[in-house]
Amino acid sequence: MPGATILIADDDRAIRTVLTQALARLGHDVRTTGNAATLWRWVEDGDGDLVITDVVMPDENGLDLVPRIKKLRPDLRIIVMSAQNTLLTAVKATERGAFEYLPKPFDLRELVSTVERALTQPKPAVASEEAADAEEQLPLIGRSPAMQEIYRVLARLMGTDLTVMIFGESGTGKELVARALHDFGKRRSGPFVAINMAAIPRELIESELFGHEKGAFTGATTRSAGRFEQAQGGTLFLDEIGDMPIEAQTRLLRVLQEGEYTAVGGRTSIRTDVRIVAATHRDLRQMIRQGLFREDLFYRLNVVPIRLPPLRERTEDVPSLIRHFLAQVARQGLPLKTIDPQAMDRLKSYRWPGNVRELENMVRRLAALYAQEIIGIDVVEQELAEVAAAGTTVVEAPAGEGLGAAAERHLKEYFTAHGEALPAAGLYDRVLREIERPLISLTLTATRGNQIRAAQLLGLNRNTLRKKIRELDIQVVRGVR
Structure with a gap:
């Protein structure tokens, strides 16, 4: 749709300039403003074939403007851009009727492609009802490019x-x-x-x-x-x-x-x-x-x-995750801690074979076991050295719960769920089989595929371990660092 009128609202003059140049080269008429009030006036006057708006502007939140625009002009498509790159931002933009959400900094080629789709694709059905405005605890944390794509x-x-x-x-x-x-x-x-x-x-x-x-x-x-x-x-x-x-x-x-x-x-x-x-x-x-x-x-x-990417592929999210978990444990009654910059850099450089679950448990240990308010590099190095010496990652049992207690809790839930409708016999062997596979799999993960070390930790003959790996169809990933 060459020759379309595109309305842009962003308080960053540099972004307005870049978008104007890129879209004008495609033959579009581009009008820009640094505030929401002017954008709203243009929309009220019936101007524009497409709106591109930022979220944070000096006079109004762009997300609050989206449903007003859609109510007045349901067919006018809106592209929302934001540096507040969270799942909640992406969801709110979509639920309030935005055609697309793009995180900042954006790829100019992707934005141009999105503009062309917005101008040429058939009009969508009526958007879903507006999301609640109350702040919600985000189920996913991270602003890395990998997480941004998942949010979208x-x-x-x-x-x-x-x-x-x-x-x-x-x-x-x-x-x-x-x-x-x-x-x-x-x-x-x-x-x-x-x-x-x-x-x-x-x-x-x-x-x-x-x-x-x-x-x-x-x-x-x-x-x-x-x-x-x-x-x-x-x-x-x-x-x-x-x-x-x-x-x-x-x-x-x-x-x-x-x-x-x-x-x-x-x-x-x-x-x-x-x-x-x-x-x-x-x-x-x-x-x-x-x-x-x-x-x-x-x-x-x-x-x-x-x-879902492993944590080693999005290490820039480690600080945000750590702050989130520290706030969590503080709400649960532990002292609020912070991590000093050098220690944070060390945690970012660690490979995290247990992914976010391992990071969460590490943070819980740091908050529970150390008295200092600011966790330094010495404490972090000590914790990582102990993990390496043990040849294992931090296990996934809930905070304060040992593996035996976790197994007992799981079995109680199992018996409660089934009541009297239980197998007549053989439960002992079945439970052992159910435990054996994750036990061996987690041990191999912890030892990074080193079967000799895994056999030592399990107290098994190496040939026995190999046989069980084949019988249980366990995938062995070697040399992860």
Whole structure:
């Protein structure tokens, strides 16, 4: 659409100049202002085919202006730019009716491409209702380019029911992304239900997902609702989908294809209305080649893939994450601490094999174990040296909870959930199998794939460890530093 009139509001004169030159070269008429009042007057007068606005301006927040513009002129498209690069900014811009959100500093070629799309694409449906203005605790932290792209993808998905597959290493925050999709999406008033496939005995997964009728198997003395039923009208998060048994994959595929299922031992079909979000740290394409994962299910789940970067790929976010976790532990009663610049640089240079989860636990240790208000480089070096000497990362049990207590808590939750509908025998061996795989996998991660060191830590013969790695299909990543 050459010759369009583009209205730009930004209090930075340099940005106004750059945009004017770039868009004028394409044949557009560009009008710029440094305040929201002038932009609003132009819009009221019926001027402009496209608006580009900053968020922070001297007289009004650009995000507050967006819904007013959309109410007056619903067909006028708006591109929002901001240096306040958080998920909440991206979501608010999208929910209030912006065509696109671009973080600052922006790529000029990308902005020009966005302008062309805004001027040529068919007009969208009516935007979703305005987001609440109250400040919310952000589920995701970081302003790195990698996180900015995730925010933009999430913002586009909030108003949809598209199935999402989240890929990422352990500890990168896959469940946080799933919760963000739910909490900021159109199903926010419904339940969010999560199930971890790696934590459920294989023979019970179908019952957990689809429920069972009374008498369906030995010990099923009452009817039990499955996770699909519990999540009706909301979001079902299938964590570690790569650990789902092949027979359960077949039943899940039918649900995704037909929108209905039957409980274990049942005969009546049950209609389901849930949004599916799945996640895995595994290479599902490799599992497909090995015959361990159904290819048709993969394509049903992988409608919108999201890859979460490991922390080592976005180390510029480490200071923001540390400040966030320090504030968290302070609200929980621990003294408020700060990290001095030299110590912060050292934490940024660490590789964080346990990702954000390891960083969070490190921060909790620093806040709990050291009296000084300002944590210096000596303390940080001591902590990192102890981690290296132990050959392990900080484990993911909740603060103050040992692994034994965490296992006890998990088993109590398991027995409470199932009541009397438990397997007749063999629970001891099944629990050992469920614990063995993550134990070996985490130990190999902690030793960075060093099987000799892992065998020593586990107290196993090296050949025994190798056999278990093959039997349990554990992926070994070597030499991560």
